[in-house]
Amino acid sequence: MAQKVKTAITPTREEDYPEWYQQVVKAADMAENSPVRGCMVIKPWGYALWENIQHELDDMFKASGVKNAYFPLFIPLRFLEKEAEHVEGFAKECAVVTHHRLEKGPNGGLVPGGPLTEPLVVRPTSETIIGDAFAKWVTSYRDLPLLINQWANVVRWEMRTRIFLRTSEFLWQEGHTAHATAQEARDRTSMMLTVYARLAEELLAMPVLRGSKSPAERFPGAVDTQCIEAMMQDRKALQAGTSHFLGQNFAKASGIRFQNAEEKEELAWTTSWGASTRLIGGVIMTHGDDDGLVLPPRIAPAQIVLLPIAHKEEDRPNVMAYVDQLAAELGQTLYHGRPLRVEVDRRDIGGARGWEWIKKGVPLRLEIGPRDIASDAVFVGRRDKAHKEKSAMGRAQFIAQVGGLLDEIQANLLARARAFREANxxxxxxxxxxxxxxxxxxxxxxxxxxxxxxxxxxxxxxxxxxxxxxxxxxxxxxxxxxxxxxxxxxxxxxxxxxxxxxxxxx
Amino acid sequence: MAQKVKTAITPTREEDYPEWYQQVVKAADMAENSPVRGCMVIKPWGYALWENIQHELDDMFKASGVKNAYFPLFIPLRFLEKEAEHVEGFAKECAVVTHHRLEKGPNGGLVPGGPLTEPLVVRPTSETIIGDAFAKWVTSYRDLPLLINQWANVVRWEMRTRIFLRTSEFLWQEGHTAHATAQEARDRTSMMLTVYARLAEELLAMPVLRGSKSPAERFPGAVDTQCIEAMMQDRKALQAGTSHFLGQNFAKASGIRFQNAEEKEELAWTTSWGASTRLIGGVIMTHGDDDGLVLPPRIAPAQIVLLPIAHKEEDRPNVMAYVDQLAAELGQTLYHGRPLRVEVDRRDIGGARGWEWIKKGVPLRLEIGPRDIASDAVFVGRRDKAHKEKSAMGRAQFIAQVGGLLDEIQANLLARARAFREANxxxxxxxxxxxxxxxxxxxxxxxxxxxxxxxxxxxxxxxxxxxxxxxxxxxxxxxxxxxxxxxxxxxxxxxxxxxxxxxxxx
The missing domain is CATH 3.30.110.30 (C-terminal domain of ProRS)
Structure with missing residues (x-):
């Protein structure tokens, strides 16, 4: 049936890019809209991508001295109001908690009860609540720099939402640091932008431009907002990560003061920086094609899928044993320091099976049938090439070269995206x-x-x-x-x- | 100064156990109360403990076929109302979002604006919103079992809160599964309870009793709630994890139906199971002593701290080089499949330094000065023994035996806790x-x-x-x-x- 289908995704990118995007998300089974306005359900394939991004970022953060912590979901209104530009920037999109229980209403149904004396805002970002903690934690220059990150959900009530790209709730990390000097804080701002650029280019194969935002586009309350910007296939830009030099604005608002080495009190200099599940949308729109998702190997939930082929029932045990053995061997192979991620799809559902994995963007598909086993070979399809372009490789050769193959795909995707950006x-x-x-x-x-x-x-x-x-x-x-x-x-x-x-x- | 202090924590456990608990949390720098009523700030030392618990649990979940996903923070009121016992059980402690922006109030300050047509409840648990997704995902028996977990924050508005043990917001994981038969769902319920018991006993060194709750203590809406219960040092019980067999109650409420192999429609059977940051409170109260936190090596944020001692400035470079080299070597040593977690404390602050790490509960403290280096030895203090009881060990011997030493501490803590429970x-x-x-x-x-x-x-x-x-x-x-x-x-x-x-x- 595959032959009759021109592309696995309808419409194609050229026909209707926004709709193509929705269809890729659906075909790869990554996420779906939820019954809660503007909020998404991230399904296992999408979430695994996020977990891989998390692991890579988290390692880079920790290597730069950052430690993880966790701060409250709720921000008292008076905290948000401490920084004038900040509250102005977020006031229009805040989810507000006003009650702390449900009680029987006049019609018998449940209604909000127990009004709060002060409304609580569901964090749209945490500068003010984290600033309050920092003010307690910092007393001397010896407490600086303070380098903290949190992995969290945040809520910004968006009127027009789009899965991964703009949702009322999204997952992200937000780093917050405090320093003794402006220069140190500026250096940290740049350092974290570099981390994001490395994530984008080395891991997501997404070339980015680095620069500062214009004053109008700055984070509300920041002195300088630095960003990485990527080009999507519809030639629109996606802001893929931001790092803010906050000067002393938030330190003043929250009272983050320290005694310097001369025992004089000073205000600290702070930064904040974040990247979110929107990156997943960026991956889709940088690499996806008319057959669906195309994943960079470094962050693919599965880098290799093994597709055992046994048309005759008597071949099955032998084929499965061969495939399981190969999967185990690959699973013990390290790729950039992490075990290869391998899936085996045992289902006997014909051509639809291979197409499912194409639509899910898995970098390497290995078909293995009795004839391949007889010649101790595998039949390899690469997601960065046309789906019919498959080639046989000896089993041992494949195992020896798998890292190189994946690196080649990774490099191809980056080069392709870079060429596209340059051409446009x-x-x-x-x-x-x-x-x-x-x-x-x-x-x-x-x-x-x-x-x-x-x-x-x-x-x-x-x-x-x-x-x-x-x-x-x-x-x-x-x-x-x-x-x-x-x-x-x-x-x-x-x-x-x-x-x-x-x-x-x- | 250390000699004058009888115990590092005041009061002692015997003097005032609840206050001792608060002081241990503070002395170990694990967490603090936040300005948001009932919510805590989890500081890096406490959060790292949670991360280690997460990694271990996550590996066990994945090994049992469970996949991670993410569902909305907000639950529409009508969803919560679908299961009568369930909403009854949680109605009194729900944070309710009623507005989606802030606007200028009559007094010039900001007030909630943009009332929602339907109030949203901040999830106290996610059976109903996940059930809604499952109803869409499941159509045939081939879609079952469906095995999903999410790592998330939840909110239950508690009137009397206590850090880690009972907070209005806490972090947890909640697993949700759907099955074709009651037996399969019951088996999964037991399997996940076993995962929690293994986490508690093998990793947290916290002996637990396994059993079912009485009907009065069941999760609201469950047919059977299984739990692990641990004894704290004040002889009170701590529920450390629960696994619920939900029968068809939530499947009925959410409409999770499937066609069986005979093409007849049936309701699915579901389970849910959760463990939370309250486990950290359990670790503190199972192992802590009058000098502070005592951490089981398997989940300690640092298993070893190296304390270079260089009273003379000229010794410093040599001592630091030796210590850094040792730290690097230990950091490459695997302990139960993961690299050893090693801290080096370079500060020159005298005896207070060692006490800080005692209060933080680090299993092994290594003091290393010029004389130790001359004899190629380290001076080892174990957190499960009295703080003065230290012994010299050859460097090579230490490296060779470090895994065994840590295992011995781990086993000691478990045995001690088990003996305490049996005695009481x-x-x-x-x-x-x-x-x-x-x-x-x-x-x-x-x-x-x-x-x-x-x-x-x-x-x-x-x-x-x-x-x-x-x-x-x-x-x-x-x-x-x-x-x-x-x-x-x-x-x-x-x-x-x-x-x-x-x-x-x-």
């Missing part, structure tokens, strides 16, 4: 060209536009605002590596000294 | 003796009482209720291994066929 990034100096670049050519496909534009910007909020209003295009970042270069603002024509990245964004 | 468990057949056993001898120390009583109970809720009212003593469990034995109910004198465990409980 253009320096633009002319305002008309800029507007044309971001204006959909086809009214039926409003999502199709140019990509990333490297253009001059004078730095004025008015210009940024006008472009956003006209085109729904924003300054994604002021890249760290952009050379100084004289030019004129793409909007107002005033002088500018560097190009910034403009794009439509998720 | 008594079969009681006389009502007067039973009442005397549970009546405090000293009015100033109401917590001091007998311990566990193995007594006959007729099974009537009235008898159970009377004992609870008179003595605050409950049936902790109906033990699986109790032999059939004729006797008379300790309360009413009616016939009974087996003894149950009575105790005061956390």
């Amino acid at each position: 990034t253009r320096p633009i100096d002319d305002r008309g060209e800029f507007y044309a670049y971001f204006t959909p050519q086809n009214a039926e496909k409003p999502e199709i536009h140019g990509g990333f534009a490297m253009a001059h910007w004078c730095g004025a909020a008015e210009c940024e605002g006008k472009i956003k209003e006209d085109l729904t295009v924003t300054v994604r970042c002021i890249p760290f590596d952009a050379p100084e270069e004289a030019g004129r603002c793409i909007c107002c024509g005033k002088e500018s000294r560097r190009r910034v990245v403009f794009a439509k964004a998720y | 468990t008594r079969p009681i057949d006389d009502r007067g003796e039973f009442y005397a056993y549970f009546t405090p001898q000293n009015a100033e120390k109401p917590e001091i009482h007998g311990g566990f009583a193995m007594a006959h109970w007729c099974g009537a809720a009235e008898c159970e209720g009377k004992i609870k009212e008179d003595l605050t003593v409950t049936v902790r469990c109906i033990p699986f291994d109790a032999p059939e034995e004729a006797g008379r109910c300790i309360c009413c004198g009616k016939e009974s066929r087996r003894r149950v465990v009575f105790a005061k409980a956390y």
Whole structure:
């Protein structure tokens, strides 16, 4: 039947990218919408991806001296109000707990009872509640730096939600650090952005641009927000991680003070940084194809799936034994320091079986039947190649080369994504060209536009605002590596000294 | 200074057990109360303990075929109401979200805005919301068994809270499974109880009794609640994990139906099972002594702390190099399949340093000074022995024997706790003796009482209720291994066929 199906996913990316995305999530069985508005259920295949991202990030955090802790889900309203910009930034999307029990209502049904004297906000982020703890923990310069991370759920009541990319509840980590000097805090901000960039490029095979946000796009209350931005296949940008230098704003709001070596009291300098389950959406939209999910080997829940083939009942025991033995051997092989993750699919359901694993994005599929066993070989399909392009390999050769094969797939995915981004990034100096670049050519496909534009910007909020209003295009970042270069603002024509990245964004 | 201090913790366990507990938590820097009523902040030392418990449990779950997933934090009120006993059991302690934003109030401050059309309950447990997903996921017997776990925070609005033991928000895992037959679901219920018992005994060195709860103590909505019960050092019981056979109650409420092999529709049989951060409280109260926390090596955040001693500045480089080299070597040594967890404390703060690690409960403390280095030896202190009882060991010998030493400490802690429980468990057949056993001898120390009583109970809720009212003593469990034995109910004198465990409980 496989031959009749042109692509495993309908519609294709070109036909309808947003709908393709939903269908990939569904076909790979990663997540689904829940009956709770804007909240998702993360299914085992999606959650395993998140666990792998967690392990990798957690190891990098710990290697940099960060320790994990856990802070309350609820934030008293008065805490959130301590930092004016901060509460302003989150007030419109806060879930508020106002009661602490249910009681019989007038109609016999249950209604909220036991009103709280002070409403509690379900954390949208934890700067204020963690700041309160830090204020108690820090008294002397000897207590600094304080390097803390928490893995948690957060809630931001979004009006328009999309699985993984924008949900009312999502999972993330939020790091919070306090330092004795501004420089140390700035260095930590950069260091954690580098961790995110390494996660994105080395593990998710997702090339990213690194830079600072414009003031309008900063985290509410931050002095500097640094970010990594990736290009999705519809040429829109995805912010994939942020690291904030908070100056002394939150230290002042929470009272994080320390005695310096000269016994004088100072305010600490703080940072915060986060990455979330939205990264999973980024993986889907960076690598997925019209047959479904394509997973980078380093974070795939299964890197290899073994598909025993035994058309005759008498072949079954022999084939299964061979496959189980191979799975055990592979499972003991280390790949980048971790045991290979191997699945065996014993179901006898014909061609649908192989397609399921294609749609789930598993990097290597191994078909093993009696003839392969007779020649001590395996039949290998790679997810980064066409599904029909399979090749036989000797069993021993496969085991010896499996790490190299996976690395090759990983590198291919990264190179492919990088080439795509480069092909869809253009320096633009002319305002008309800029507007044309971001204006959909086809009214039926409003999502199709140019990509990333490297253009001059004078730095004025008015210009940024006008472009956003006209085109729904924003300054994604002021890249760290952009050379100084004289030019004129793409909007107002005033002088500018560097190009910034403009794009439509998720 | 250490010599002047009789014990590192004031008060001692005998002087005031509840206060001793709080002081141990504080001295080990494990957690603290938060400004949010009833919620705790779990600090790095406490959280690392939780992470180790998580890793061990997670491995055992996965080995039994369970997969992790994640479900929404919020439960619509109508879901909770689907199972009558269930909602009845949790209604009084639900945090209720009623609004989705903050807006300017009449006095200028922020107040809840955007009322929700249906209130959302912050999950106290997730049977109903997970049941809703299972109803969609299960259509055929081929979809069963469905074996899912989630690591999550839950909220139960408690009036009297105590760090780790009873907090309004806590961290836990909740497993949820659906099966085609009652027997399979019952088997899974028992299997997961065994996982908890293994965690408790093999890893936490906490001996437990296994049994079923009486109907009055069952999880709201369960047909059978199985539990593990441990004895704390104040002879009170701690429920350390529960596994519920839910029959078809929740399947009916959520509509989890499947077509059997004969193509007839049936209701599934479900289970749920959970263990939480309360286990950390159990570890503290099982092993702690008057010098603070005592950690079982298998789950200690650090199993070994290295304390370099260099009184003269010129010795420092040499001592530090030796210690770093030893730490690196130990960090590459596997202990029960995981790398040893080693801390090096470089601070030059005198005797206080060693005491800090005693209070944190680290199993092995190694003091290393120039003389030890000269004889290529280390000076070893064990947390399960008196703090002065240290002994020299050759470096190579230590490395060769470290796993054995840790196993010995682990076994000692378990044996000690088991002996304590046995010394404080008594079969009681006389009502007067039973009442005397549970009546405090000293009015100033109401917590001091007998311990566990193995007594006959007729099974009537009235008898159970009377004992609870008179003595605050409950049936902790109906033990699986109790032999059939004729006797008379300790309360009413009616016939009974087996003894149950009575105790005061956390």
